[in-house]
Amino acid sequence: MRARERAADRRVTAAGLWVAGGFLALAVASAALPANLRMGTWLPLHLALAGAASQAIGATLPFFTASLLAGRPARWELRAAVQVCLALGALGVTAGVALQAPALAATGGTSFVAGIGLLAVAAFLPLRRALGRRHPWVLAAYAVALADVAAGAFLGTLEVAGVVSVQSDWSWLEPAHAWLNLLGFVSLVVAGTMLHLYPTVVGAKLGSGRAMRAMVLGLALGAPLIALGYAARQDLVGRSGAGAEIVGAFGLVAYVVAAWRSRGRWTGELAWRTVSIASLGSSVAWFAVAVAVSAGRVLALGPVPVAWSLAPIGAPLAAGWMAQSVIGAWTHLLPAISGGSPRRHSRQRAVLGLAAVPRVVALNCGVALLTGGMTLSAPDLVAAGAFVVAMMLAVGLGLLLAASLAPEPGSDEPQASRTGG
Numbered sequence: 001m002r003a004r005e006r007a008a009d010r011r012v013t014a015a016g017l018w019v020a021g022g023f024l025a026l027a028v029a030s031a032a033l034p035a036n037l038r039m040g041t042w043l044p045l046h047l048a049l050a051g052a053a054s055q056a057i058g059a060t061l062p063f064f065t066a067s068l069l070a071g072r073p074a075r076w077e078l079r080a081a082v083q084v085c086l087a088l089g090a091l092g093v094t095a096g097v098a099l100q101a102p103a104l105a106a107t108g109g110t111s112f113v114a115g116i117g118l119l120a121v122a123a124f125l126p127l128r129r130a131l132g133r134r135h136p137w138v139l140a141a142y143a144v145a146l147a148d149v150a151a152g153a154f155l156g157t158l159e160v161a162g163v164v165s166v167q168s169d170w171s172w173l174e175p176a177h178a179w180l181n182l183l184g185f186v187s188l189v190v191a192g193t194m195l196h197l198y199p200t201v202v203g204a205k206l207g208s209g210r211a212m213r214a215m216v217l218g219l220a221l222g223a224p225l226i227a228l229g230y231a232a233r234q235d236l237v238g239r240s241g242a243g244a245e246i247v248g249a250f251g252l253v254a255y256v257v258a259a260w261r262s263r264g265r266w267t268g269e270l271a272w273r274t275v276s277i278a279s280l281g282s283s284v285a286w287f288a289v290a291v292a293v294s295a296g297r298v299l300a301l302g303p304v305p306v307a308w309s310l311a312p313i314g315a316p317l318a319a320g321w322m323a324q325s326v327i328g329a330w331t332h333l334l335p336a337i338s339g340g341s342p343r344r345h346s347r348q349r350a351v352l353g354l355a356a357v358p359r360v361v362a363l364n365c366g367v368a369l370l371t372g373g374m375t376l377s378a379p380d381l382v383a384a385g386a387f388v389v390a391m392m393l394a395v396g397l398g399l400l401l402a403a404s405l406a407p408e409p410g411s412d413e414p415q416a417s418r419t420g421g
Helices: 002-030 042-069 076-098 102-129 136-160 164-168 170-202 210-230 234-263 270-301 313-336 342-352 356-376 379-403
Strands: none
Touching: 002 042, 002 136, 002 313, 002 379, 042 102, 042 136, 042 170, 042 313, 076 102, 076 136, 076 234, 076 270, 102 136, 136 164, 136 170, 136 210, 136 234, 164 170, 164 313, 170 210, 170 270, 170 313, 210 234, 234 270, 270 313, 270 342, 270 356, 313 342, 313 356, 313 379, 342 379
């Protein structure tokens, strides 16, 4: 029974990553629409974050908690319900706002909030029969992140539903909504996952100590305090949250650097490892940039509407941090969670590692160009950066598709060598 449950758990995780890839493709395609149709950066960002990032989180979070705790995973039906609610929610909100259909947008927001509730149940069910360590710091990060998005998504749902009191105060509540969802939910879940995923990928022991505690405490306190500072117009509260957010971001950087220094020495499948390790490491660097800019503005100006701007942080957050962390995660996870023999998994790793260094370098150069162009209001830089990022994401999705569809090698093929894990 346990083996069948884990197999179903893997299939739902793989399906969720597929759907996340689909949302990412939609986000890339929407960026080519005229500015008035995509509402500036609103549509691509919401497809990438509420769509792709949330789908990836919904797919992997229960899988990670079950694996970490050595507990019985949630039933596949519950896992599937999470993915359906989140997908319908993201599609409903984006379509409703784009088509100016408040009822559709509100229904989508309600579905999304329901999906978050189901995700919390699925993620923490393994605690009931956990056989391994409880990993309280990781679980605390996940719990706060889910509370953040429940509040942030509910606030956004009220706005798209046309609640007058929320809409009239939206210039102050929009930054609170953004901080809770972008830097409270998505970033805290990804950062919490880095605590065990990055050491696993580089072959180091799961870390502990001051860097980990600083990361979890800083990021757990930062976004809610900043959001409260905006909503209640409390300057000291908002600035305190900004300081906590910066401490948390650089705590994560210190944690990743420590894991890298104690990494294992791999001797095989280096291209595949390069994509996953470099993508995850680069994503953390871009996260630190985004936090330094966004929280730095709150520290300098206080929690006021002018302190919030997506222009300098949209590319680092969406493409640098979240898209790259998803790429790093699926590159590492796909061979582990897909069916088939070790030879098929080896073939998948070979496909996922194609052109490893050029892909990683090009994507990060594209993020840099896009960030500079949006910050400086330079259309040529924005166009160049957007083109490079779109091409590299398309290549990544194509390789994911090719690896997923890789056939089982024939029985007459020699066994692929597997070294270094």
